[in-house]
Amino acid sequence: MDAGWIKKVLEDVGSGRLSVAEALSRLKNLPFEDLGWATLDQHRTLRQGYPEIIFGQGKTAPEIIGIMSGLIEAGDNVLVTRLGPETASLVCGKFPEAKYHERARCLTLIRGTNKIAGRGKIMIISAGTSDQPIAEEALVTAGFLGHETDYLQDVGVAGLHRLLSRMDRLADASVFIVVAGMEGALPSVVGGLVDKPVIAVPTSVGYGASFRGVAALLGMLNSCASGVCVVNIDNGFGAAYAAALINRL
Numbered sequence: 001m002d003a004g005w006i007k008k009v010l011e012d013v014g015s016g017r018l019s020v021a022e023a024l025s026r027l028k029n030l031p032f033e034d035l036g037w038a039t040l041d042q043h044r045t046l047r048q049g050y051p052e053i054i055f056g057q058g059k060t061a062p063e064i065i066g067i068m069s070g071l072i073e074a075g076d077n078v079l080v081t082r083l084g085p086e087t088a089s090l091v092c093g094k095f096p097e098a099k100y101h102e103r104a105r106c107l108t109l110i111r112g113t114n115k116i117a118g119r120g121k122i123m124i125i126s127a128g129t130s131d132q133p134i135a136e137e138a139l140v141t142a143g144f145l146g147h148e149t150d151y152l153q154d155v156g157v158a159g160l161h162r163l164l165s166r167m168d169r170l171a172d173a174s175v176f177i178v179v180a181g182m183e184g185a186l187p188s189v190v191g192g193l194v195d196k197p198v199i200a201v202p203t204s205v206g207y208g209a210s211f212r213g214v215a216a217l218l219g220m221l222n223s224c225a226s227g228v229c230v231v232n233i234d235n236g237f238g239a240a241y242a243a244a245l246i247n248r249l
Contacts, residue, residue, distance in 0.1 A: 038067055049117070049248065050145055051076035053237070056083035056107070061090035068095065068109065078109040079144045081137065081237045104136035104236075108144050117146030118247040120174025122240070124149060125163075125190060127156030127180035130205040135179040137236030138201065138243075142177075145244040157185045170194055175246045177239045181205030184216030191225025197246055199239045200230045 012018035044052040051074075054067050064087065068078050078098070080091070088100040088107055098109040122142045126135035132153060142149050150173060155163040163186075170176075176194060178187040179201040187200035200223070202216035209215060213233035220230045231238045 038063065045076060050241075050244070051078070053141075053241075054078065054080040056080045056087065056105075059087075061087045064091055065094050072109070072111070077111060077114065077144070078107075079141065080107040081105065081141070083107050101136065101140045103133050104140045105133065106137060106140045108140065110144070114144070115146050116148070118148060118174070118244065119249070120247055121148045121150055121172055122175050122177065122243045122247055123152065123170065123173035124177045124240075125152045125155060125179065125186065127154075127178075127182070127186040128158075128205065129154050131179045131181055131203045134201060134203050134234050134236040135177075138177045138179065138240040139236075141237050141240035142244060145240070147244055147247055155186075156180060156182075157189060160189065163189070167193070175199070175243045177201060177236075177243055179203060179236065179239075180220075181213065181216050182207075182210060184219035187220050187228050187230075188223040188225045191223060191228040196227075197243075198225070198228045199243055200228050201236055201239045202230070202233050204234055 009018065009023050013020060013023045041052045044050065051071060054064060056064060064080060071078050082105055084105065085102060091107060092098050092100055095109055098107055100107050124135050124138050124142070126132050139149055139151055150169060152166060152169065155166070170193065173196060175196055176190055176198045178190050178198055180186040181203035182205065184202050187198055191198045200220040202213045202220055204213035206215065217230065217233055220228065231242065
């Protein structure tokens with residue numbers, strides 16, 4: 001539910017195409033809808049430019065279906081993150097037009113044309129193949145939010161020439177999301193090569209002393225490259241949302 005949707009309701013009332021009673025019915029759930037077990041934020045798009053995103057982990061299929069139904073009724077597209085394949089299968093049974101991105105563990109339902117919201121390109125870079133599920137969560141999220149994306153896979157510091165050979169693609173991006181586990185060095189390298197914001201995403205990939213991503217997190221927080229900021233461990237969604245806000249400026 002965005003400003004355009006509300007404007008159309010008001011215009012339809014003004015032109016006589018919609019009665020006052022019908023308009024009240026459509027607007028009755030502003031600014032939120034109480035589902036009993038969840039409170040749906042119907043004003044999120046109006047306030048922030050993007051709809052409420054569903055965090056799927058820990059939710060049952062009926063709960064997700066109920067929230068999705070409310071968002072769809074309000075005219076919003078839907079993104080569900082951290083959704084396992086079994087629950088996704090049940091949700092897709094209810095909404096056949098939904099698409100499940102298995103590696104990213106995300107589900108999207110887009111009705112009509114997804115609006116282009118960005119002024120430039122968001123580039124997602126993953127250090128290793130094991131980091132790709134988090135990188136692809138960022139990729140799906142950025143695309144859902146209406147931004148053009150580019151994706152470089154498996155270009156970590158163990159073979160830095162793989163990244164350096166793609167400098168032309170780096171030059172085309174407006175903001176970077178760099179995903180790495182182990183010692184988390186790749187965002188510092190990228191930050192030293194580009195003149196755009198770099199959002200670093202530590203992953204829980206690594207051997208014992210990586211402490212499930214804490215080592216990468218601390219390495220990124222201590223980056224010597226200017227312009228590098230850091231999100232939480234495995235938070236590809238959060239990185240993409242922040243990148244989308246930057247790219248929308």
